[in-house]
């Protein structure tokens with residue numbers, strides 16, 4: 252369960268407010284949390300594609316399908332634009348990206364959908380992302396597919 256019920260603030264594109272707790276989050280806040288969570292490194296590290304340094308913010312649910320600037324909906328990934336690196340891989344391989352939780356289907360809350368991420372000491376791990384910059388490991392890893 253996502254403890255937050257985020258909604259866009261009226262008239263503002265990238266500021267969200269939780270109708271449960273009243274907390275607000277701007278795009279800037281969200282990017283800062285994700286950057287701190289990742290430590291500046293790519294969070295998915297696809298072998299043969301990864302460039303290491305995170306340059307792009309991957310919306311797991313794209314903005315065009317209602318995705319918000321909240322940390323559970325974002326991944327720090329490498330690549331320049333949609334062309335190369337792990338970000339490029341995601342955009343070229345939508346089915347694999349969905350299987351790994353790097354993107355989610357419309358109507359799915361990314362906070363409750365595990366994502367395959369790279370972690371020091373774990374290599375690939377299945378985790379839930381919260382909106383405070385936390386990873387919560389899921390006991391039974393799903394297969395990491397590339």
Ligand SMILES: [Zn+2]
Pocket residue numbers: 254255256269270271272273274
């Ligand atoms: Zn809340």
Ligand SMILES: [Zn+2]
Pocket residue numbers: 293294295296297300301302303328329330336337338
């Ligand atoms: Zn990468």
